Amino acid sequence: MTHTVLIAEDDRAIRDSLTRALQLQGYRVSTAADGVQTLAALAEQRPDLLVLDVMMPAPDGLEICRRLREAGDRTPVLMLTARVEVLDRIAGLDAGADDYLVKPFDVGELFARLRALLRRHPPEPAEDVLAVGDLRVEPVARRAWRAGAELELSRTEFDLLELLTRNAGAVLDQATVYERIWGYDFGPGSKNLAVFIGYLRRKLDRPGLAPLIHTVRGVGYTLRES
Numbered sequence: 001m002t003h004t005v006l007i008a009e010d011d012r013a014i015r016d017s018l019t020r021a022l023q024l025q026g027y028r029v030s031t032a033a034d035g036v037q038t039l040a041a042l043a044e045q046r047p048d049l050l051v052l053d054v055m056m057p058a059p060d061g062l063e064i065c066r067r068l069r070e071a072g073d074r075t076p077v078l079m080l081t082a083r084v085e086v087l088d089r090i091a092g093l094d095a096g097a098d099d100y101l102v103k104p105f106d107v108g109e110l111f112a113r114l115r116a117l118l119r120r121h122p123p124e125p126a127e128d129v130l131a132v133g134d135l136r137v138e139p140v141a142r143r144a145w146r147a148g149a150e151l152e153l154s155r156t157e158f159d160l161l162e163l164l165t166r167n168a169g170a171v172l173d174q175a176t177v178y179e180r181i182w183g184y185d186f187g188p189g190s191k192n193l194a195v196f197i198g199y200l201r202r203k204l205d206r207p208g209l210a211p212l213i214h215t216v217r218g219v220g221y222t223l224r225e226s
Contacts, residue, residue, distance in 0.1 A: 002026060002027070002028055004029075004047045005027045005051060005114070006031070006041055006049070006051070007051045008031075008032045008035075008037075009031070009053040010034055014053075014080075015031050018107075019031060021107050030047070033056075034058075035056050035064055036059075042073070043155055048075075049118065050077045051080060051110075052064060052079050052080065054079055054081040054083065055083075061079055061092075065092070065095040068096065069095070071183075072182040074121070076117040077096065077099075078097070078098065078114065078117060079097040079101070081102060083102070098117055101113060130166060132223060133210075135204070137162055144158065146212075154199075156181065157199055157200055160177070161204075161223075163180055163181060164221065167222075169224050170222060171220050172220045172221055172222065173220035177221070193221075197213060200213060210225065210226040211226055212225070212226075214226075
């Protein structure tokens with residue numbers, strides 16, 4: 001299986017050398033030179049691994065890692081930094097990084113750490129197509145269609161639709177959905193999930209099409225044909 005690595009590093013020499021080295025090891029590689037490019041790349045793709053420099057132009061690596069974890073994204077993150085103090089390493093791990101490597105580093109050690117991360121966090125087996133009635137979802141391509149028309153979905157909307165489709169017919173309670181999509185439960189008073197369910201319904205329930213997402217009062221939500 002070929003794994004995809006996103007290298008987020010503002011030092012062009014390091015970025016280019018890592019790209020060549022990883023490609024020679026058989027990885028697919030994409031790159032970003034600052035925090036804005038990194039967030040854009042993560043919105044468009046789902047890499048198997050993220051090599052993330054701490055000291056990038058804003059948002060920096062720590063902030064990007066925090067945002068990923070707050071959004072429920074569990075992509076393995078290996079942080080790179082020139083800082084050697086223990087407190088800096090603690091800050092990176094507390095932000096959600098899975099591992100930490102201090103510059104300058106040996107490329108062989110970086111490869112070993114990436115392999116270890118893949119063993120600890122193997123990518124989920126890909127399913128070609130998920131289908132419920134006239135709804136079609138392609139998890140790998142991150143695309144979805146209803147009655148032949150492609151849906152324009154945000155990252156969170158797609159993740160929520162994929163979760164509901166994978167569990168079609170089952171009722172998912174609010175706590176389960178929060179944990180799977182956002183990584184933690186916002187609590188019974190939160191309206192966050194209801195808001196995103198509303199977004200999805202507006203995009204799925206077009207005139208002439210039967211509703212797919214149903215509310216089970218006091219329990220949660222389910223996706224099924226009416």
